[in-house]
């Protein structure tokens with residue numbers, strides 16, 4: 001793999017961006033970075049604490065600044081946050097600096113995968129299904145518009161999703177001239 005290529009994973013909470021991103025980085029010999037972890041490292045507190053203190057607008061500002069810095073790097077697989085596509089400037093950055101892979105997920109899959117999650121602030125709602133559905137209505141068109149490739153691998157087995165991702169990336173990423 002071309003060591004200067006960047007792969008950006010986008011998609012909703014629980015889509016598997018972090019899980020698959022780590023595996024893809026290892027497979028292609030690239031560096032894995034998780035945007036949420038990077039924000040936490042810089043702030044010295046959790047994403048949830050940033051939301052508590054600064055609200056969602058404060059978090060979005062930090063997220064955008066951190067994303068801009070990550071876009072200056074080369075040879076990375078970046079698992080973005082679920083809301084990273086909300087700001088138009090973020091969508092432009094993603095498109096300009098790497099190949100954007102969208103991992104779709106159904107609300108039912110999210111509910112089951114994140115059933116035990118207590119740390120994602122936007123999931124702390126009385127009705128999680130309603131919250132996730134409302135988020136999907138706003139965000140799905142943004143994921144679709146930003147993606148270079150939508151990963152169609154509707155499996156609950158990560159190993160199968162990984163196989164499909166590599167097949168589809170090997171076909172498409174090279175055509176776009178970013179892979180060796």
Ligand SMILES: Nc1ncnc2c1ncn2[C@@H]1O[C@H](COP(=O)(O)OP(=O)(O)OP(=O)(O)O)[C@@H](O)[C@H]1O
Nearest residue numbers: 012013014015016017018019082113155156157161
């Ligand atoms: N294809 C899959 N099938 C079954 N479980 C999965 C799959 N992908 C991820 N998971 C599980 O779902 C949970 C959430 O996955 P992960 O943290 O990778 O999602 P994410 O897209 O990074 O979410 P966030 O945007 O909140 O960071 C994890 O427990 C992970 O093991």
Ligand SMILES: O=C(O)C1=C[C@@H](O)[C@@H](O)[C@H](O)C1
Nearest residue numbers: 013036047081082083120121
């Ligand atoms: O979907 C979202 O808006 C979020 C997803 C997480 O990755 C974090 O970035 C944060 O919890 C917000």
Ligand SMILES: [Mg+2]
Nearest residue numbers: 017018034079
């Ligand atoms: Mg993640």
